[in-house]
Amino acid sequence: MSIGWIECLIILALVVLVAAVAFRAGYFRGRGH
């Protein structure tokens, strides 16, 4: 099995999607403790 650009772009899209959803859900909001 080998990793090409398509697979890498899919991983990139997934991680960015997860971060975006987490962001939208307020996961990165506001102050710490």
Place this chain on the structure above:
Amino acid sequence: MGVIFGLLAALGWGGGDFALSRVSRRIGPLATLLYIQAAGVLSIGLVLLVRRDLPPLDPALWALGVAVNLLNVAGTLFLYRALAVGTVMIVSPIAASFAVVTATLAMLGGERLAPLTLAGVALVMAGVVVVSRGEGREPLALNGVPAALGAALAYGVFFYLLGPVTAGLGIAWPILIGRVMACSLAAVALLWRRQRPAPLSPRLLALIVIATSLDTLGFLAYNTGIATAYVTVVTALASIFSAVTVLLAWVLLRERLVRAQWAGVVAVLVGVLLVSLR
């Protein structure tokens, strides 16, 4: 000399992460992203200016740099979140184990990994599991672990994809692209949420300056080190920068771990060291 540059890089990055954990806990991940990355743009811009390092004008390469840096920004946001809510001694080594993700991708891409590297990958995975299981006595201690794993994943893929970009642009320009993206994104996000970032108190400003200077010191020491032909030693020592963060949190924050978690932290750090010897 390789040992000195490697240790300097580890001290810089590890100390920088510790300082920014204090910032993120005070003002939250988004405002930290804004302040720290803006300071980072200044510092790396200064380095590029002093070196008179002009980038090649290749639009495709720059577009690739921007695309790949989306992962960098995502990873940074996850790291800041992990340091803001988590136990530094637990989340810092987990987030710093991104080399394992990079090595795994290289393996999937057909690269043959040495037995020692494979042992390192296994050690890190086991260490993360052990450190995350805790003892059940302190449920709070595991806050931030998902964000730390997210950071390791995003950074791991980022560094895997960064190869073709650094081949054309060098290392400093892609980092500058990432920082410009990160602080603009933070500014837009804060505006969108109508959130005002915490005002800069003298103490906060001092922490930001310390974090940024240490990070830049790490970057310069690492670059100087690998340019002087001690690549293996410098890379290996720099890779365990998280050990510095762990020590600082242990001494200055008096964070306490149970014995099994200590074993997990050490396993992660040793595993990362083995992987980076690749």
